[in-house]
Amino acid sequence: MPELRLGNLTLHAHHGKNLLDTLLAQGQSVPWSCRGGYCHTCLIQAQPGQAPAEACHMLTTEQREAGWLLSCQCPVVQDMDLRLHDPARDDLSAEVVSVTPVDNVVILRLRPERPLRFLPGQHLALWLDSQLGRPYSIASLPGEPWLEFHIRRHASGAFSRAAADLSAGDKLFLGSPTGALQYDPDWQDRPLLLLAAGTGLAPLQAILRHALESGHEAPIELWHWSTSDCYLENRLGELADQHSQLTVKLQRRSTLADDIRQLRIASRRTMALICGDPGFVEHLRKPLFFAGLPGRQVLDEAFHSRPQ
Template identity: 55%
Template sequence: MPKIYLAGTPVAGTPVAGTPLGDQEFVVQPDSNLLDALLEHGHKVPWSCRSGHCQSCLVQARPDEAPSAARSLLSPEQQSKGWLLACQCLVQQDMHISLHDPTTDGLPARISEMRYLADDILLLRLAPERPLRFRAGQHLVLWLDASLARPYSIASLPADGELAFHLRLHAQGAFSNAIRQCQLGDRLYLGSAAGHFHYDPAWQDTPLLMLGSGTGLAPLQAIARDALLAGHEAPITVWHWSRADTPCYLTQPLLKLADQYPQLRLHLRSRAELPSDLTQLRLASRKTLALLCGPPAFIEQLRKPLFMAGLPGRQILDEAFISRQ
């Protein structure tokens, strides 16, 4: 039976302050999921999507012990240091593991702005203590502490200096409730930016069809702004659906952008109009590329209408906000 050797980490629920931490070891069944094994043994490893996408469940192993399936979604630099995604790791041999410590492994950032864009949508602006490399539209994990972290899309551009996020706050959400208690100047920790959801300069002449629901607009508007600043000339059509009776939380900035760039077309709609809107989707050209963002059910709802409108699956790029519910 394989053994997990865990480097000096407190078990959840034990006193931490001033207590010297020893290594721990435990045996697991062969092919156990590493995330499940760590959680079962009381280690509060954060997790969110369990599909290798969000990167909340990073842990570090000896590089030769990290199975390739558990690290293939990480950057070459992370891989070379033995980082892996616990949710994607089947334990087949003894493993020496350290949990991710955001205070040493993450990038510290101070809260520089917290402002409500709608009743339940918070604009969170962070000033990182060192520059962060990212592309507009990618996501990263925000860590409040070693056990509370969630992935969020970056709503700002690298040229903006600070990092902006649009957080929909859920009544029962752990991160939502904790961030509500934060104040200007508080420190969070950032993971590395990741994901394929960003503008590609090769799309210059490609019409872009952007479809988003709720805070799915965060990366879409960032990608649209990035494209327009890069001189994108083909049409960019943004459809956004808000909850019934609430206007789009970015109406004013988007209207201003559309005034400035005639190739940007906006359809700011209510979610009640989504089914009828989907029957009327038209493509500007056969080359159109669709970018979809929002909850997984929203993205699935779009696939058939897009197919019916003549868009092959390879011309669809999506970012699903998978949550723990």
């Protein structure tokens, strides 16, 4: 039975059993959210070399070298010396600049204590305290004076409700940016199809702005489906006025199935990027494939939430 040493506690685990489940079952308060390896809220530090590869391959080289692992992805296969993640000690702090509600979305702007390196389209874990953290896509671009996030309010959502009550000057903590939903400068002459539902628009409008700033000349079509008016309608309208290669289609979620049937792929070289809730992302994959886009030309990110 492998031993888990945590501070001055020694716990015992069944060989091969999941580390997060083992710690929770033995009364340790380890934060977690998606349990799929996407959100990075269940980080735990082990001694370098103790983490199995499957528990850390989604982390940065720096994180891996420092022994960090995702406990939801970690089978216990040997003795481990562990330290729980503490956002106040391990992460970057940030101050709230503004909190702007727009319909059911909160636009949150933060000023990190020092500049954060990230690529447009990436996401990071936002922490309100040592237990309450969730991943959110960065909606701003590097070099802008604040970090922006678009947080959809859920009636019983622990983080999204608390985010709506934040005020200027409040403090949060920022995990490391991660994620593969990004614009590649080699795509400059390829049509882009950006497909977003709800706050899935956050990373896709960042990627859109990055592409336009990088001189993307081929046609770009951005579709956004929402249950109410698009919360960024004005911003997207201004961009479309300024860039003739950009077409913006703001649709209601109720028309999604019809809209997908009418989607036309402009060229076999089109790159499609999809972001939104898991049901939306799943719904779009097959039609794009049947419309002639091979899997390698489709990048997607699903906003997996905490399972009940």
